[in-house]
Amino acid sequence: MASEPLDFAEFYASAKDDCLRAVLASTGDMPTAEDLVAEAFARAWAAWRKVSRHPAPRAWVVRTALNTRVSWWRRRHREVTLGQADGPAAAPGGDGSDPVDTQLMAAVARLPLRQRQVVGLRLFLDLDTARTAEVLGIAPGTVTAHLTRAIAALREEFTSARGQEKA
């Protein structure tokens, strides 16, 4: 039991940003992605005995975040813990830097939902096709098809954007 917080802390430190990026690719909205991923990590902590033995804990977190999003669509809720002093998380890029390339992010946001999810899981969690299929509950062949279509759509966007820049 004594090692539990340390293990979770290590996992949190190493996985939180990649999980955020995977969910951000799906939601296209930073505050929502932050809320969802923070909630998913809290659930991971609450079920850490199980999650720590999961073959892909990062995938567990992202899937939980994406599933949570569905329920949040129906009802918004907020909770505060007594004695909680921290306010809203600092906005990314608070130092003045732009946290994401908005043009590329917008291109990803224009993809259909499943394509965004596949791109997020493959790119940011480095999941293989089989694990991505498992997380999303779809066939491996469908994952491949979504990724192929996503790459084609992104390439078309970049080609078009470059053409406009030259013009």
Add this chain to the structure above:
Amino acid sequence: MNTDGELLTAVKESFAGARLNTPLDATIRRGRVLRARRRVAGLAGAAVIAGGAALAVAGLLPGGGAARPATPAATGTPPAQARLAAWTVTRGPGHTVTILIRQLRDPAGMQRTLRADGVPAAVAFQGGILSDTPPLPKECRNLPMSAEANARLQGRILGQSFMPEVQNGIALVIHTDEIPKGIGLNLTVQSSGNGWGWSLGLVRASPECTAS
């Protein structure tokens, strides 16, 4: 960016600045709340249920404590007592109504106040365990609306700053001008020994549910 690999690398790098800023201890605090909720929910026993019900009733009886809800700012009447009100409903600029709750007392009074301020609302207070999905009142009906449209509308109604910080309580801001005709709000406020929560859902406005 000639190959698929280069394209995906560029996409990946474009997200590199996105970082989760939630502190570890905040995540663990929230995890403790979730774990405690799960444990309590897993206990099947009449004594536990009865205890929880007693706690809820003790906190919910209208007029059961010294504090009273403040009269809404719209009436211009100051709070009846100097002590902190159990809750306040305050009109603000830009068609906003700020709801601040410190004690779970007199939900019917808050509901009346909100309706008087143009918010078609059904309000419930719940003691005990915080729940992600409080029950919909039996007199209310969900909206026949897609999940995404529902989420967008809730986002507009709650606006950007939908959780002002409150010491020992909780608050939310409603943008009343974003509530379409025919739509009402189902607001549930909850409190347990560990903290506070609110949950907001959209419902069909009706005389039974929202008196509108």
